[in-house]
Every structure is written in structure tokens, then in C-alpha cells.
Amino acid sequence: MKMGKGLLLVISGPSGAGKGTICKELLERDQNINLSISATTRSPRVGEVDKVNYFFLDRDKFQEMIIEKEFLEYAEVYGNYYGTPKEYVLQKLDEGKDVLLEIDIQGALDVKDIYPNGVFIFIMPPSMEELKNRIEKRGTETKEAMIRRLESAYREIEYVFKYDYAVLNDEVNLAVDKIESIIKAEKCKVNRQQNIIERI
Ligand code: 5GP
Numbered sequence: 001m002k003m004g005k006g007l008l009l010v011i012s013g014p015s016g017a018g019k020g021t022i023c024k025e026l027l028e029r030d031q032n033i034n035l036s037i038s039a040t041t042r043s044p045r046v047g048e049v050d051k052v053n054y055f056f057l058d059r060d061k062f063q064e065m066i067i068e069k070e071f072l073e074y075a076e077v078y079g080n081y082y083g084t085p086k087e088y089v090l091q092k093l094d095e096g097k098d099v100l101l102e103i104d105i106q107g108a109l110d111v112k113d114i115y116p117n118g119v120f121i122f123i124m125p126p127s128m129e130e131l132k133n134r135i136e137k138r139g140t141e142t143k144e145a146m147i148r149r150l151e152s153a154y155r156e157i158e159y160v161f162k163y164d165y166a167v168l169n170d171e172v173n174l175a176v177d178k179i180e181s182i183i184k185a186e187k188c189k190v191n192r193q194q195n196i197i198e199r200i
Pocket of ligand 1: 014015073
């Protein structure tokens with residue numbers, strides 16, 4: 001798939017690894033990164049706002065968008081659909097702007113297939129014990145949903161090897177420092193390639 005000049009940053013990893021907190025901090029530090037707002041069929045949690053946290057859709061509308069090929073990727077996660085609306089991402093990248101996707105592992109691997117030039121970062125929880133604590137502490141889930149998230153987190157850790165980078169989230173600020181360094185390094189790489197192409 002042809003995409004623009006901006007950097008496509010894909011942050012993913014198991015539930016409870018702290019992706020959300022990391023992305024929030026990263027976006028606060030770097031105003032040039034554009035967050036792609038996903039669509040989902042899950043119900044809003046307390047405090048979540050439509051079109052800010054997610055586009056909250058019913059299943060019919062989501063299916064309609066699948067049929068119309070409006071998603072860059074979509075996946076069923078814990079019984080609900082989640083998807084990345086394509087138009088926003090393509091437009092921003094085309095304008096040379098960086099775009100951040102915070103998505104699950106299935107979705108990230110799909111994006112990698114169609115756009116291997118993206119930068120794929122896997123957020124590792126400090127330990128499985130800590131991951132369990134975080135999912136429990138969040139308290140937004142039913143017991144069954146929590147068990148489901150934990151079980152898939154155990155399976156999902158193995159996918160770390162398919163990513164370009166793994167970042168351990170033992171301390172949010174340190175994890176975001178590392179991601180900022182990755183972004184800088186990736187931009188240097190792109191610029192160098194561009195210089196070589198221009199010289200040929
Ligand atoms: P939550 O329900 O906790 O907000 O999100 C559940 C999972 O869905 C998280 O792992 C989150 O990263 C993932 N997710 C959020 N948006 C998308 C999306 O657009 N596509 C995919 N594949 N996963 C998403």
C-alpha cells in the first residue's frame with residue numbers, strides 16, 4: 001500500500017501493559033504526533049467521550065464500514081470490534097505528518113503486512129504479576145472479561161518477536177523516553193534514505 005511521507009507509529013501489546021498511559025504521555029510531549037481515533041462496538045466506559053476516545057458505533061454501522069472498506073485494519077478483541085478508520089491516517093501521512101495507532105496485536109500485524117515501513121513497537125509489562133494487578137486494579141471489567149484479557153495477554157507476549165522494537169513499561173516516563181529515541185532514530189533513517197535516493 002502506498003502511504004505518504006509521515007511516520008506511521010504503531011504501539012501495541014497486551015491489555016494491561018500500559019499502552020494507553022504511554023500514548024497519552026507521548027502525545028503530550030510531542031504535539032506533532034497525530035493520534036488516530038479508532039472505532040469500536042464496545043460500550044463507553046465512565047468518562048469516555050465519543051469521537052475523543054473512540055468512535056462508539058453499533059455493530060451494523062461497523063459492518064457497513066467494513067463492507068465499504070473504510071478501515072485500514074480491524075479486529076475482534078474480547079468480543080467487540082475495533083478498527084482504524086483509513087481516511088484520517090492516509091491523509092495525515094500524505095501531508096507528511098506522523099500518525100500514532102494504539103491497537104491490538106492482530107491489528108498491528110495486519111498493518112505490518114500492508115505497510116512494513118511503519119514503526120512497530122511492542123509494550124512489555126514489567127511482569128505477568130504486575131499485568132494481572134493492573135487489569136484487576138482498572139476495575140472497569142467484569143470478572144469474566146478480566147480473565148479473558150489475562151489469558152490472551154499470556155498468549156500475546158510471544159508476538160513480541162514480530163515487532164521492530166520492544167519497550168519495557170516499568171516506568172512510564174522512561175518508556176516514553178525510549179519511544180522518543182526510537183522516533184528520532186527512525187526519522188534519521190528515513191532522511192538518510194531520502195538523501196541517498198536524491199543523490200542517485
Ligand atoms: P479497550 O477496550 O481497553 O479500550 O481496548 C481493547 C484493545 O483493543 C486494546 O488492546 C487496544 O489497543 C485495542 N484497540 C483499540 N483500538 C483498536 C483498533 O482500531 N484496532 C485494533 N485492532 N485494536 C484496537
